[in-house]
Amino acid sequence: MTVDVQPRALAIDGAEPVRTDPWPTYDKGDVFIDEEDLDAALAAVRARLYFRYDQRPHAETQTGRFERDLAAFFGVPHALACSSGTAAIALALLALDLPPGSLVACPAFTFAATPSAILLAGHRPLPVECDDDLHLDVADLRRRLTPEVRAIVVVHMRGFASDMEAVCAAAREHGVPVVEDAVPALGARLNGRPLGTFGDAGAFSTQSDKSLNTGEGGFLVVRDPAAYARAVVYSGAYEGRMARHFDGVPPPGVDDLAMPIFSLRMDEIRAALARAMLRRLPERLAAHHRNYDDVAGRLADVPGLALRRPVADHAYLGEALVFRLPGADARTTAWTAAALRAEGIDARALGDPGDTNVRAFWNWRFLFPDARSARERYPATAARLDESIDVPLSANLTARDRDHLVEAVRKVLGARTGRP
Numbered sequence: 400m401t402v403d404v405q406p407r408a409l410a411i412d413g414a415e416p417v418r419t420d421p422w423p424t425y426d427k428g429d430v431f432i433d434e435e436d437l438d439a440a441l442a443a444v445r446a447r448l449y450f451r452y453d454q455r456p457h458a459e460t461q462t463g464r465f466e467r468d469l470a471a472f473f474g475v476p477h478a479l480a481c482s483s484g485t486a487a488i489a490l491a492l493l494a495l496d497l498p499p500g501s502l503v504a505c506p507a508f509t510f511a512a513t514p515s516a517i518l519l520a521g522h523r524p525l526p527v528e529c530d531d532d533l534h535l536d537v538a539d540l541r542r543r544l545t546p547e548v549r550a551i552v553v554v555h556m557r558g559f560a561s562d563m564e565a566v567c568a569a570a571r572e573h574g575v576p577v578v579e580d581a582v583p584a585l586g587a588r589l590n591g592r593p594l595g596t597f598g599d600a601g602a603f604s605t606q607s608d609k610s611l612n613t614g615e616g617g618f619l620v621v622r623d624p625a626a627y628a629r630a631v632v633y634s635g636a637y638e639g640r641m642a643r644h645f646d647g648v649p650p651p652g653v654d655d656l657a658m659p660i661f662s663l664r665m666d667e668i669r670a671a672l673a674r675a676m677l678r679r680l681p682e683r684l685a686a687h688h689r690n691y692d693d694v695a696g697r698l699a700d701v702p703g704l705a706l707r708r709p710v711a712d713h714a715y716l717g718e719a720l721v722f723r724l725p726g727a728d729a730r731t732t733a734w735t736a737a738a739l740r741a742e743g744i745d746a747r748a749l750g751d752p753g754d755t756n757v758r759a760f761w762n763w764r765f766l767f768p769d770a771r772s773a774r775e776r777y778p779a780t781a782a783r784l785d786e787s788i789d790v791p792l793s794a795n796l797t798a799r800d801r802d803h804l805v806e807a808v809r810k811v812l813g814a815r816t817g818r819p
């Protein structure tokens with residue numbers, strides 16, 4: 400027996416929307432902050448000591464403690480707090496001491512900050528295609544690894560882990576280091592190990608949309624002590640202050656006077672706020688997985704919708720739902736996202752031709768003066784982005800919000816046939 404389900408009239412056509420209250424996102428103030436976090440920040444303000452390198456021992460500063468807590472959380476020897484995620488990627492690359500102007504590979508699906516950080520570090524970005532699930536395509540990476548390519552920046556875009564085993568194997572064979580842009584995946588794990596700890600360095604952000612929210616900020620984690628010492632100096636530890644990061648152990652022989660300092664430090668107020676949030680990070684991570692698994696589980700059987708497949712079980716953060724409409728062109732996907740917005744869901748078509756979305760590589764005019772030829776150079780990634788829709792999943796999502804999302808997607812996709 401077949402059940403004839405009538406498509407429902409859509410809000411984009413003037414019918415009743417699924418919801419009228421705003422979709423919860425950080426830029427509307429919907430953030431994962433509690434009184435303990437606010438008290439920590441206020442205590443740091445009241446202490447009147449805002450600069451990390453003052454007369455106090457390193458271990459008594461908020462930034463020093465934050466770095467110690469991060470090293471413990473990630474299970475790495477060294478962490479450096481800095482001013483942003485972009486700064487963290489650039490510092491990680493600078494710390495590798497590559498020849499100036501090196502080619503550095505990165506995925507074509509990432510935020511414009513990734514190639515920007517490569518440029519900031521004095522190098523040249525080399526975008527690489529992404530696969531059907533929008534992960535770095537390791538086969539294409541291997542094809543593009545010429546001797547001029549001196550490092551790889553892999554990105555765990557929208558919280559989904561890249562295949563680190565395959566990326567690191569390709570890097571090892573080519574003899575180049577790997578930096579993880581783990582900015583969108585702070586706290587996510589791949590086979591039990593935190594993202595950001597697979598490569599030579601991992602970069603993170605504490606901008607408001609990330610798992611630790613201090614407005615702006617970032618940090619990197621790194622294993623090699625000499626690379627760490629260089630990153631510390633570049634970040635702005637002048638006149639021997641770098642040695643404070645080594646807890647009385649003689650620091651590696653890095654000549655700080657021979658290096659420029661770029662003033663990319665974190666301040667004490669931010670570090671205090673971030674430390675408090677780090678204590679509650681496991682709670683937030685559990686909320687992200689709960690939200691994502693609920694929504695993805697209920698959308699898995701929707702005809703015409705392809706959810707991103709993770710490279711391993713639960714290898715994602717869960718703060719974004721990215722799905723594709725396989726075979727759809729950019730206009731159809733943009734219409735679908737507009738129809739979802741009309742239903743009250745903040746959906747964005749990643750390849751919308753009417754939107755200067757800087758996650759679409761052809762909009763990186765600083766790298767590709769001509770969008771059309773950029774798309775021709777990376778046809779697979781362009782086609783996948785044209786099919787993709789992104790919905791932010793706040794940690795604060797309620798069961799009602801999740802129900803609305805599932806209902807809106809089913810409603811719009813159920814009525815979509817033949818549109819626009």
Ligand SMILES: Cc1ncc(COP(=O)(O)O)c(C=O)c1O
Nearest residue numbers: 483484485510512513582604606
């Ligand atoms: C993949 C990726 N890398 C880097 C960044 C830059 O982080 P920040 O804004 O802290 O510089 C972002 C920002 O969202 C991002 O999504």
